[in-house]
Amino acid sequence: MTRQELIETIRRKQSFLCVGLDTDLKKMPQHLLGDDDAIFNFNKAIIDATLPYTVAYKPNLAFYEAAGINGLVQLKKTMDYLHSLDDKVFTIADAKRGDIGNTSQQYAKAFLDPDGDFNFDSLTVAPYMGEDSVTPFTVYEGKWVILLALTSNKGAFDFQFIESQGEGKKLFQKVLEKSQQWGNKDNMMYVVGATKADMLTDIRTIAPDSFLLVPGVGAQGGSLEEVCKYGMTKECGLLVNSSRGIIYASNGEDFAERAAAEARKLQQQMAEELKKVM
Protein backbone atom coordinates (compact mmCIF):
# COMPACT_ATOMS: atom_id res chain seq x y z
CA MET A 1 0.00 0.00 0.00
CA THR A 2 1.45 3.35 -1.04
CA ARG A 3 1.59 6.44 1.14
CA GLN A 4 -1.21 8.05 -0.87
CA GLU A 5 -3.44 4.99 -0.50
CA LEU A 6 -2.76 4.90 3.23
CA ILE A 7 -3.69 8.57 3.63
CA GLU A 8 -6.87 8.01 1.61
CA THR A 9 -7.80 5.05 3.81
CA ILE A 10 -7.27 7.18 6.91
CA ARG A 11 -9.42 9.97 5.47
CA ARG A 12 -12.18 7.60 4.39
CA LYS A 13 -12.40 5.74 7.69
CA GLN A 14 -11.64 8.79 9.83
CA SER A 15 -9.28 6.57 11.72
CA PHE A 16 -5.57 5.92 12.10
CA LEU A 17 -6.10 2.90 14.31
CA CYS A 18 -3.83 -0.11 14.04
CA VAL A 19 -5.06 -3.24 15.80
CA GLY A 20 -2.25 -5.38 17.16
CA LEU A 21 -2.92 -9.09 16.71
CA ASP A 22 -0.86 -10.36 19.67
CA THR A 23 -2.89 -13.53 19.61
CA ASP A 24 -2.17 -15.73 22.60
CA LEU A 25 -3.87 -19.08 23.14
CA LYS A 26 -3.73 -18.48 26.89
CA LYS A 27 -5.58 -15.17 26.71
CA MET A 28 -8.16 -15.80 24.04
CA PRO A 29 -11.72 -16.86 24.86
CA GLN A 30 -11.58 -20.46 26.00
CA HIS A 31 -14.57 -21.53 23.91
CA LEU A 32 -12.38 -21.08 20.78
CA LEU A 33 -9.78 -23.59 21.91
CA GLY A 34 -9.57 -27.23 20.89
CA ASP A 35 -9.42 -26.39 17.18
CA ASP A 36 -6.17 -26.25 15.17
CA ASP A 37 -7.45 -23.03 13.67
CA ALA A 38 -8.21 -21.35 17.00
CA ILE A 39 -5.72 -18.54 16.36
CA PHE A 40 -7.09 -17.82 12.90
CA ASN A 41 -10.69 -18.08 14.07
CA PHE A 42 -9.98 -15.56 16.82
CA ASN A 43 -8.19 -13.21 14.41
CA LYS A 44 -10.97 -13.44 11.84
CA ALA A 45 -13.61 -12.60 14.43
CA ILE A 46 -11.53 -9.65 15.67
CA ILE A 47 -10.91 -8.42 12.11
CA ASP A 48 -14.58 -8.72 11.12
CA ALA A 49 -15.63 -6.82 14.24
CA THR A 50 -13.03 -4.04 14.10
CA LEU A 51 -12.60 -3.50 10.35
CA PRO A 52 -14.94 -0.48 10.08
CA TYR A 53 -12.78 1.40 12.60
CA THR A 54 -9.34 0.21 11.61
CA VAL A 55 -6.80 1.10 8.90
CA ALA A 56 -4.02 -1.32 9.83
CA TYR A 57 -3.50 -4.73 11.41
CA LYS A 58 -0.25 -5.67 13.09
CA PRO A 59 0.33 -9.35 13.84
CA ASN A 60 3.11 -9.67 16.42
CA LEU A 61 5.31 -12.43 15.07
CA ALA A 62 6.45 -13.62 18.49
CA PHE A 63 3.00 -14.90 19.38
CA TYR A 64 2.70 -16.92 16.16
CA GLU A 65 6.23 -18.31 16.47
CA ALA A 66 5.52 -19.31 20.07
CA ALA A 67 2.74 -21.55 18.74
CA GLY A 68 5.26 -23.39 16.54
CA ILE A 69 4.83 -24.26 12.89
CA ASN A 70 1.05 -24.24 13.21
CA GLY A 71 1.32 -20.67 14.53
CA LEU A 72 2.86 -19.65 11.21
CA VAL A 73 0.12 -21.49 9.34
CA GLN A 74 -2.39 -19.46 11.37
CA LEU A 75 -0.55 -16.28 10.42
CA LYS A 76 -0.69 -17.21 6.75
CA LYS A 77 -4.43 -17.84 7.00
CA THR A 78 -4.85 -14.48 8.70
CA MET A 79 -2.88 -12.71 5.97
CA ASP A 80 -4.78 -14.54 3.22
CA TYR A 81 -8.02 -13.41 4.85
CA LEU A 82 -6.85 -9.78 5.07
CA HIS A 83 -5.80 -9.87 1.41
CA SER A 84 -9.21 -11.25 0.43
CA LEU A 85 -11.11 -8.27 1.89
CA ASP A 86 -12.56 -5.62 -0.41
CA ASP A 87 -11.83 -3.09 2.32
CA LYS A 88 -8.05 -2.94 1.94
CA VAL A 89 -6.01 -2.38 5.09
CA PHE A 90 -2.35 -1.73 5.77
CA THR A 91 -0.53 -4.77 7.20
CA ILE A 92 2.45 -4.70 9.52
CA ALA A 93 4.66 -7.65 10.41
CA ASP A 94 5.78 -6.70 13.89
CA ALA A 95 8.91 -8.80 13.71
CA LYS A 96 11.76 -6.51 14.86
CA ARG A 97 14.16 -8.09 12.38
CA GLY A 98 17.53 -6.81 11.12
CA ASP A 99 20.81 -8.52 10.22
CA ILE A 100 23.74 -8.14 7.82
CA GLY A 101 22.76 -7.25 4.26
CA ASN A 102 22.48 -10.70 2.70
CA THR A 103 20.40 -11.88 5.67
CA SER A 104 18.09 -8.85 5.80
CA GLN A 105 17.42 -9.53 2.11
CA GLN A 106 16.07 -12.92 3.14
CA TYR A 107 13.89 -11.42 5.87
CA ALA A 108 12.56 -8.91 3.32
CA LYS A 109 11.71 -11.79 1.02
CA ALA A 110 10.05 -13.71 3.86
CA PHE A 111 7.68 -10.92 4.82
CA LEU A 112 7.33 -8.45 1.93
CA ASP A 113 7.62 -10.51 -1.25
CA PRO A 114 4.25 -10.45 -3.07
CA ASP A 115 4.83 -14.09 -4.05
CA GLY A 116 5.73 -15.15 -0.50
CA ASP A 117 3.52 -16.84 2.09
CA PHE A 118 2.69 -13.58 3.90
CA ASN A 119 2.98 -10.53 1.60
CA PHE A 120 2.89 -7.88 4.33
CA ASP A 121 2.93 -4.18 3.46
CA SER A 122 5.60 -3.49 6.05
CA LEU A 123 7.93 -4.89 8.66
CA THR A 124 9.36 -3.50 11.91
CA VAL A 125 13.17 -3.49 11.98
CA ALA A 126 15.71 -2.89 14.77
CA PRO A 127 18.43 -0.39 13.81
CA TYR A 128 21.40 -1.64 15.87
CA MET A 129 23.25 -3.15 12.88
CA GLY A 130 23.00 0.00 10.74
CA GLU A 131 22.50 0.80 7.08
CA ASP A 132 23.06 -2.52 5.31
CA SER A 133 20.70 -4.20 7.79
CA VAL A 134 17.89 -1.76 6.89
CA THR A 135 18.10 -0.90 3.19
CA PRO A 136 17.17 -4.39 1.90
CA PHE A 137 13.66 -3.73 3.25
CA THR A 138 13.18 -0.62 1.08
CA VAL A 139 13.40 -2.27 -2.33
CA TYR A 140 9.88 -3.68 -2.69
CA GLU A 141 7.56 -1.25 -4.50
CA GLY A 142 4.81 0.13 -2.25
CA LYS A 143 6.26 -1.67 0.79
CA TRP A 144 7.70 -0.20 3.95
CA VAL A 145 10.35 -0.61 6.60
CA ILE A 146 9.27 0.58 10.04
CA LEU A 147 12.42 1.34 11.98
CA LEU A 148 12.55 1.31 15.77
CA ALA A 149 13.41 4.79 16.99
CA LEU A 150 12.03 5.26 20.49
CA THR A 151 10.24 2.29 21.99
CA SER A 152 7.47 2.28 24.57
CA ASN A 153 9.08 -0.03 27.13
CA LYS A 154 11.13 0.63 30.26
CA GLY A 155 14.26 -0.78 28.59
CA ALA A 156 14.12 2.09 26.08
CA PHE A 157 16.04 4.11 28.68
CA ASP A 158 18.98 1.70 28.69
CA PHE A 159 20.46 2.73 25.33
CA GLN A 160 18.09 4.87 23.27
CA PHE A 161 18.75 7.99 25.36
CA ILE A 162 22.55 7.73 25.39
CA GLU A 163 23.87 11.12 24.26
CA SER A 164 26.67 11.27 21.73
CA GLN A 165 29.96 12.87 22.65
CA GLY A 166 30.28 16.43 21.37
CA GLU A 167 26.94 16.56 19.57
CA GLY A 168 24.76 15.76 22.57
CA LYS A 169 22.36 13.86 20.34
CA LYS A 170 20.48 10.91 21.76
CA LEU A 171 20.83 7.52 20.10
CA PHE A 172 17.21 7.53 18.89
CA GLN A 173 17.81 10.96 17.33
CA LYS A 174 20.88 9.61 15.55
CA VAL A 175 18.80 6.69 14.28
CA LEU A 176 16.18 9.08 12.94
CA GLU A 177 18.76 11.34 11.32
CA LYS A 178 20.97 8.73 9.71
CA SER A 179 18.14 6.61 8.43
CA GLN A 180 16.66 9.57 6.53
CA GLN A 181 19.39 8.82 3.98
CA TRP A 182 18.42 5.15 3.73
CA GLY A 183 14.80 5.61 2.77
CA ASN A 184 12.18 8.29 2.41
CA LYS A 185 8.68 9.17 3.53
CA ASP A 186 7.27 6.75 0.96
CA ASN A 187 9.03 3.64 2.21
CA MET A 188 10.15 4.28 5.77
CA MET A 189 8.21 4.81 8.99
CA TYR A 190 9.40 4.90 12.60
CA VAL A 191 8.24 3.28 15.82
CA VAL A 192 7.78 5.88 18.55
CA GLY A 193 6.17 4.75 21.79
CA ALA A 194 3.12 6.66 23.03
CA THR A 195 4.65 6.61 26.51
CA LYS A 196 7.31 9.00 25.17
CA ALA A 197 4.86 11.50 23.60
CA ASP A 198 6.81 14.47 24.95
CA MET A 199 9.64 13.51 22.58
CA LEU A 200 7.41 13.81 19.53
CA THR A 201 8.01 17.54 18.95
CA ASP A 202 11.68 16.84 18.76
CA ILE A 203 11.13 13.80 16.50
CA ARG A 204 9.00 15.89 14.15
CA THR A 205 11.89 18.34 13.65
CA ILE A 206 14.01 15.44 12.35
CA ALA A 207 11.30 13.52 10.49
CA PRO A 208 8.57 16.06 9.74
CA ASP A 209 6.65 14.03 7.17
CA SER A 210 7.34 10.42 8.09
CA PHE A 211 4.55 8.20 9.28
CA LEU A 212 5.04 7.08 12.87
CA LEU A 213 3.78 3.78 14.23
CA VAL A 214 2.85 4.51 17.82
CA PRO A 215 2.36 1.59 20.21
CA GLY A 216 1.72 2.00 23.91
CA VAL A 217 -1.73 3.61 23.98
CA GLY A 218 -3.94 1.62 26.33
CA ALA A 219 -2.38 -1.24 28.31
CA GLN A 220 1.02 0.48 28.36
CA GLY A 221 -0.41 3.83 29.53
CA GLY A 222 0.22 6.28 26.65
CA SER A 223 -2.24 9.09 25.83
CA LEU A 224 -3.82 9.40 22.38
CA GLU A 225 -4.41 13.12 22.87
CA GLU A 226 -0.76 13.83 23.61
CA VAL A 227 0.42 11.72 20.70
CA CYS A 228 -1.79 13.74 18.34
CA LYS A 229 -0.87 17.08 19.90
CA TYR A 230 2.83 16.58 19.32
CA GLY A 231 2.99 14.07 16.48
CA MET A 232 0.16 14.64 14.01
CA THR A 233 0.86 16.19 10.61
CA LYS A 234 -1.44 17.61 7.92
CA GLU A 235 -1.53 14.16 6.35
CA CYS A 236 -2.12 12.54 9.76
CA GLY A 237 1.33 10.90 9.80
CA LEU A 238 0.34 8.51 12.58
CA LEU A 239 -0.71 4.92 12.98
CA VAL A 240 -1.66 4.40 16.61
CA ASN A 241 -1.64 0.80 17.75
CA SER A 242 -3.71 -0.86 20.41
CA SER A 243 -3.37 -4.58 21.00
CA ARG A 244 -4.43 -5.95 24.37
CA GLY A 245 -6.91 -3.10 25.04
CA ILE A 246 -8.94 -4.22 22.02
CA ILE A 247 -8.41 -7.91 21.40
CA TYR A 248 -8.68 -8.89 25.06
CA ALA A 249 -11.41 -6.41 26.02
CA SER A 250 -13.36 -9.51 27.00
CA ASN A 251 -12.47 -13.18 27.01
CA GLY A 252 -16.07 -14.29 27.02
CA GLU A 253 -18.41 -15.05 24.15
CA ASP A 254 -18.81 -11.31 23.59
CA PHE A 255 -15.09 -10.80 22.84
CA ALA A 256 -15.60 -9.62 19.25
CA GLU A 257 -18.43 -7.27 20.19
CA ARG A 258 -16.34 -5.78 22.99
CA ALA A 259 -13.30 -5.47 20.71
CA ALA A 260 -15.47 -3.58 18.22
CA ALA A 261 -16.68 -1.25 20.98
CA GLU A 262 -13.10 -0.48 22.08
CA ALA A 263 -11.96 0.06 18.49
CA ARG A 264 -14.94 2.32 17.82
CA LYS A 265 -14.19 4.37 20.93
CA LEU A 266 -10.64 4.99 19.73
CA GLN A 267 -11.82 5.68 16.17
CA GLN A 268 -14.22 8.33 17.42
CA GLN A 269 -11.44 10.08 19.36
CA MET A 270 -9.28 9.82 16.25
CA ALA A 271 -11.98 11.37 14.06
CA GLU A 272 -12.03 14.37 16.39
CA GLU A 273 -8.27 14.72 16.12
CA LEU A 274 -8.32 14.34 12.32
CA LYS A 275 -10.89 17.14 11.99
CA LYS A 276 -8.26 19.53 13.31
CA VAL A 277 -5.81 18.85 10.48
CA MET A 278 -7.40 17.28 7.39
Place this chain on the structure above:
Amino acid sequence: MTRQELIETIRRKQSFLCVGLDTDLKKMPQHLLGDDDAIFNFNKAIIDATLPYTVAYKPNLAFYEAAGINGLVQLKKTMDYLHSLDDKVFTIADAKRGDIGNTSQQYAKAFLDPDGDFNFDSLTVAPYMGEDSVTPFTVYEGKWVILLALTSNKGAFDFQFIESQGEGKKLFQKVLEKSQQWGNKDNMMYVVGATKADMLTDIRTIAPDSFLLVPGVGAQGGSLEEVCKYGMTKECGLLVNSSRGIIYASNGEDFAERAAAEARKLQQQMAEELKKVM
Protein backbone atom coordinates in the same frame (compact mmCIF):
# COMPACT_ATOMS: atom_id res chain seq x y z
CA MET B 1 23.78 -27.27 27.03
CA THR B 2 25.49 -25.84 30.09
CA ARG B 3 28.74 -23.86 30.04
CA GLN B 4 30.61 -26.84 31.47
CA GLU B 5 29.22 -29.18 28.82
CA LEU B 6 30.16 -26.72 26.10
CA ILE B 7 33.71 -26.43 27.37
CA GLU B 8 33.98 -30.22 27.55
CA THR B 9 32.75 -30.54 23.98
CA ILE B 10 35.34 -28.00 22.84
CA ARG B 11 38.09 -29.89 24.67
CA ARG B 12 37.01 -33.26 23.33
CA LYS B 13 36.73 -32.14 19.71
CA GLN B 14 39.64 -29.71 19.89
CA SER B 15 37.41 -27.29 18.08
CA PHE B 16 35.33 -24.19 18.72
CA LEU B 17 33.85 -24.18 15.25
CA CYS B 18 30.26 -23.16 14.69
CA VAL B 19 28.86 -23.99 11.27
CA GLY B 20 26.29 -21.47 10.07
CA LEU B 21 23.39 -23.12 8.27
CA ASP B 22 22.43 -20.19 6.01
CA THR B 23 20.72 -22.62 3.70
CA ASP B 24 19.62 -20.98 0.47
CA LEU B 25 17.80 -22.88 -2.27
CA LYS B 26 19.54 -20.67 -4.85
CA LYS B 27 23.03 -21.51 -3.63
CA MET B 28 22.74 -25.18 -2.76
CA PRO B 29 23.76 -27.92 -5.19
CA GLN B 30 21.11 -28.04 -7.88
CA HIS B 31 20.87 -31.83 -7.84
CA LEU B 32 19.19 -31.56 -4.41
CA LEU B 33 16.33 -29.40 -5.68
CA GLY B 34 12.88 -30.61 -6.70
CA ASP B 35 12.21 -32.22 -3.32
CA ASP B 36 10.18 -30.54 -0.54
CA ASP B 37 12.89 -31.64 1.85
CA ALA B 38 15.78 -30.15 -0.15
CA ILE B 39 16.75 -27.78 2.68
CA PHE B 40 16.76 -30.54 5.28
CA ASN B 41 18.57 -32.97 2.98
CA PHE B 42 21.27 -30.37 2.38
CA ASN B 43 21.56 -29.59 6.10
CA LYS B 44 21.73 -33.26 7.03
CA ALA B 45 24.51 -33.90 4.52
CA ILE B 46 26.44 -30.86 5.81
CA ILE B 47 25.93 -31.92 9.44
CA ASP B 48 27.00 -35.52 8.79
CA ALA B 49 30.12 -34.31 6.98
CA THR B 50 31.19 -31.59 9.41
CA LEU B 51 30.14 -33.08 12.78
CA PRO B 52 33.60 -34.42 13.75
CA TYR B 53 35.03 -30.92 13.48
CA THR B 54 32.15 -28.88 14.84
CA VAL B 55 30.81 -27.99 18.29
CA ALA B 56 27.90 -25.79 17.28
CA TYR B 57 25.40 -25.32 14.45
CA LYS B 58 23.74 -22.01 13.80
CA PRO B 59 20.72 -21.99 11.50
CA ASN B 60 20.10 -18.45 10.28
CA LEU B 61 16.36 -17.97 10.66
CA ALA B 62 16.06 -15.53 7.77
CA PHE B 63 16.88 -18.22 5.23
CA TYR B 64 14.23 -20.59 6.58
CA GLU B 65 11.60 -17.86 6.84
CA ALA B 66 12.35 -16.79 3.26
CA ALA B 67 11.30 -20.28 2.18
CA GLY B 68 7.88 -19.77 3.81
CA ILE B 69 6.09 -22.23 6.07
CA ASN B 70 7.92 -25.17 4.53
CA GLY B 71 11.20 -23.44 5.42
CA LEU B 72 10.21 -23.66 9.08
CA VAL B 73 9.26 -27.31 8.65
CA GLN B 74 12.75 -27.86 7.25
CA LEU B 75 14.23 -26.08 10.27
CA LYS B 76 12.25 -28.32 12.62
CA LYS B 77 13.50 -31.42 10.79
CA THR B 78 17.05 -30.11 11.06
CA MET B 79 16.68 -29.50 14.78
CA ASP B 80 15.06 -32.91 15.33
CA TYR B 81 18.01 -34.45 13.53
CA LEU B 82 20.56 -32.55 15.64
CA HIS B 83 18.74 -33.60 18.82
CA SER B 84 18.81 -37.23 17.69
CA LEU B 85 22.61 -37.36 17.45
CA ASP B 86 24.67 -39.12 20.10
CA ASP B 87 27.36 -36.51 19.51
CA LYS B 88 25.63 -33.58 21.22
CA VAL B 89 26.27 -30.14 19.76
CA PHE B 90 25.39 -26.61 20.82
CA THR B 91 22.58 -25.08 18.76
CA ILE B 92 22.10 -21.40 18.02
CA ALA B 93 18.98 -19.81 16.56
CA ASP B 94 20.47 -16.87 14.72
CA ALA B 95 17.27 -14.88 14.87
CA LYS B 96 18.27 -11.39 16.12
CA ARG B 97 15.02 -11.08 18.09
CA GLY B 98 14.13 -8.65 20.90
CA ASP B 99 10.95 -6.80 21.85
CA ILE B 100 9.08 -5.56 24.93
CA GLY B 101 9.05 -8.00 27.84
CA ASN B 102 5.78 -9.86 27.18
CA THR B 103 6.77 -10.30 23.53
CA SER B 104 10.34 -11.42 24.19
CA GLN B 105 8.82 -14.05 26.50
CA GLN B 106 6.99 -15.42 23.46
CA TYR B 107 10.16 -15.45 21.35
CA ALA B 108 11.94 -17.27 24.18
CA LYS B 109 9.15 -19.83 24.21
CA ALA B 110 9.31 -20.18 20.41
CA PHE B 111 13.01 -20.98 20.28
CA LEU B 112 14.19 -22.19 23.70
CA ASP B 113 11.27 -24.07 25.22
CA PRO B 114 12.19 -27.78 25.51
CA ASP B 115 8.59 -28.65 24.58
CA GLY B 116 8.54 -26.33 21.58
CA ASP B 117 9.05 -27.19 17.91
CA PHE B 118 12.73 -26.17 17.89
CA ASN B 119 14.31 -26.43 21.38
CA PHE B 120 17.48 -24.48 20.58
CA ASP B 121 20.21 -24.04 23.19
CA SER B 122 20.49 -20.34 22.45
CA LEU B 123 19.17 -17.39 20.48
CA THR B 124 20.80 -14.21 19.16
CA VAL B 125 19.12 -11.03 20.43
CA ALA B 126 19.44 -7.35 19.45
CA PRO B 127 19.94 -5.03 22.43
CA TYR B 128 18.28 -1.81 21.20
CA MET B 129 15.18 -2.18 23.41
CA GLY B 130 17.13 -2.78 26.62
CA GLU B 131 16.75 -4.89 29.72
CA ASP B 132 13.15 -6.13 29.57
CA SER B 133 13.70 -7.18 25.96
CA VAL B 134 16.66 -9.38 26.95
CA THR B 135 15.98 -10.93 30.36
CA PRO B 136 13.09 -13.18 29.24
CA PHE B 137 15.68 -15.21 27.32
CA THR B 138 17.69 -16.01 30.45
CA VAL B 139 15.05 -17.98 32.33
CA TYR B 140 15.36 -21.39 30.67
CA GLU B 141 17.77 -23.66 32.52
CA GLY B 142 20.91 -24.44 30.53
CA LYS B 143 19.85 -22.09 27.72
CA TRP B 144 21.50 -18.92 26.51
CA VAL B 145 20.90 -15.46 25.16
CA ILE B 146 23.56 -14.30 22.70
CA LEU B 147 23.44 -10.53 22.67
CA LEU B 148 24.67 -8.44 19.75
CA ALA B 149 27.57 -6.31 20.91
CA LEU B 150 29.79 -5.51 17.93
CA THR B 151 28.66 -6.90 14.60
CA SER B 152 30.79 -7.86 11.60
CA ASN B 153 29.06 -5.73 8.97
CA LYS B 154 29.76 -2.27 7.58
CA GLY B 155 26.62 -0.88 9.22
CA ALA B 156 28.17 -1.63 12.63
CA PHE B 157 29.87 1.76 12.32
CA ASP B 158 26.57 3.62 12.09
CA PHE B 159 25.58 3.36 15.74
CA GLN B 160 27.70 0.81 17.64
CA PHE B 161 30.70 3.17 17.86
CA ILE B 162 28.78 6.26 19.02
CA GLU B 163 30.56 7.53 22.13
CA SER B 164 28.56 8.56 25.15
CA GLN B 165 28.71 12.14 26.40
CA GLY B 166 31.04 12.56 29.35
CA GLU B 167 32.02 8.89 29.68
CA GLY B 168 33.39 8.48 26.16
CA LYS B 169 32.15 4.90 26.08
CA LYS B 170 31.07 3.42 22.80
CA LEU B 171 27.55 2.04 22.44
CA PHE B 172 28.76 -1.56 22.15
CA GLN B 173 30.77 -1.09 25.35
CA LYS B 174 27.66 0.21 27.10
CA VAL B 175 25.75 -2.84 25.86
CA LEU B 176 28.44 -5.14 27.25
CA GLU B 177 28.58 -3.33 30.58
CA LYS B 178 24.86 -2.94 31.25
CA SER B 179 23.96 -6.44 30.16
CA GLN B 180 26.40 -7.94 32.68
CA GLN B 181 23.66 -7.20 35.22
CA TRP B 182 20.99 -8.98 33.18
CA GLY B 183 22.67 -12.34 32.91
CA ASN B 184 25.93 -14.07 33.68
CA LYS B 185 28.62 -16.17 32.05
CA ASP B 186 26.38 -19.23 32.32
CA ASN B 187 23.45 -17.85 30.34
CA MET B 188 24.72 -14.92 28.26
CA MET B 189 27.15 -14.74 25.35
CA TYR B 190 27.94 -11.87 22.99
CA VAL B 191 28.24 -11.53 19.24
CA VAL B 192 31.53 -9.87 18.29
CA GLY B 193 32.44 -9.77 14.61
CA ALA B 194 35.81 -11.20 13.57
CA THR B 195 36.28 -8.14 11.37
CA LYS B 196 36.59 -6.09 14.56
CA ALA B 197 39.20 -8.34 16.25
CA ASP B 198 41.24 -5.34 17.40
CA MET B 199 38.37 -4.48 19.73
CA LEU B 200 38.55 -7.83 21.50
CA THR B 201 41.14 -6.78 24.08
CA ASP B 202 38.85 -4.01 25.15
CA ILE B 203 35.83 -6.35 25.16
CA ARG B 204 37.69 -8.84 27.36
CA THR B 205 38.24 -6.14 30.01
CA ILE B 206 34.45 -5.75 30.26
CA ALA B 207 33.44 -9.38 29.77
CA PRO B 208 36.49 -11.44 30.74
CA ASP B 209 34.80 -14.83 31.03
CA SER B 210 31.85 -14.61 28.68
CA PHE B 211 31.68 -16.81 25.62
CA LEU B 212 31.79 -14.80 22.40
CA LEU B 213 30.11 -15.90 19.20
CA VAL B 214 32.37 -14.62 16.44
CA PRO B 215 31.02 -14.46 12.90
CA GLY B 216 32.90 -12.97 9.99
CA VAL B 217 35.80 -15.41 9.57
CA GLY B 218 35.97 -16.46 5.93
CA ALA B 219 33.58 -14.80 3.45
CA GLN B 220 33.50 -11.59 5.49
CA GLY B 221 37.29 -11.39 5.81
CA GLY B 222 38.04 -11.79 9.54
CA SER B 223 41.17 -13.59 10.78
CA LEU B 224 40.96 -16.61 13.10
CA GLU B 225 44.45 -15.97 14.44
CA GLU B 226 43.66 -12.43 15.48
CA VAL B 227 40.38 -13.45 17.07
CA CYS B 228 42.23 -16.03 19.21
CA LYS B 229 45.10 -13.70 20.04
CA TYR B 230 42.81 -11.07 21.52
CA GLY B 231 39.70 -12.98 22.48
CA MET B 232 40.59 -16.46 23.74
CA THR B 233 40.38 -17.29 27.44
CA LYS B 234 41.61 -20.24 29.48
CA GLU B 235 38.28 -21.94 28.90
CA CYS B 236 38.40 -21.04 25.20
CA GLY B 237 35.54 -18.55 25.50
CA LEU B 238 34.98 -18.48 21.75
CA LEU B 239 32.63 -19.97 19.21
CA VAL B 240 33.89 -18.99 15.77
CA ASN B 241 31.32 -19.22 13.03
CA SER B 242 31.79 -19.93 9.37
CA SER B 243 28.77 -20.20 7.09
CA ARG B 244 29.29 -19.65 3.38
CA GLY B 245 32.98 -20.67 3.48
CA ILE B 246 31.94 -24.17 4.55
CA ILE B 247 28.45 -24.91 3.32
CA TYR B 248 29.02 -23.47 -0.15
CA ALA B 249 32.62 -24.62 -0.57
CA SER B 250 31.28 -26.45 -3.62
CA ASN B 251 27.87 -26.56 -5.21
CA GLY B 252 28.57 -29.78 -7.05
CA GLU B 253 27.99 -33.37 -6.02
CA ASP B 254 31.07 -33.12 -3.79
CA PHE B 255 29.56 -30.34 -1.64
CA ALA B 256 29.53 -32.34 1.60
CA GLU B 257 33.05 -33.64 1.12
CA ARG B 258 34.32 -30.12 0.41
CA ALA B 259 32.41 -28.74 3.40
CA ALA B 260 34.08 -31.37 5.59
CA ALA B 261 37.49 -30.39 4.22
CA GLU B 262 36.91 -26.71 4.99
CA ALA B 263 35.59 -27.50 8.48
CA ARG B 264 38.56 -29.78 9.12
CA LYS B 265 40.99 -27.06 8.02
CA LEU B 266 39.47 -24.62 10.52
CA GLN B 267 39.35 -27.28 13.25
CA GLN B 268 43.05 -27.97 12.82
CA GLN B 269 43.90 -24.29 13.16
CA MET B 270 41.65 -24.18 16.21
CA ALA B 271 43.37 -27.19 17.78
CA GLU B 272 46.67 -25.31 17.51
CA GLU B 273 45.18 -22.29 19.20
CA LEU B 274 43.58 -24.38 21.95
CA LYS B 275 46.91 -26.02 22.76
CA LYS B 276 48.16 -22.62 23.89
CA VAL B 277 45.53 -22.24 26.61
CA MET B 278 43.88 -25.51 27.63
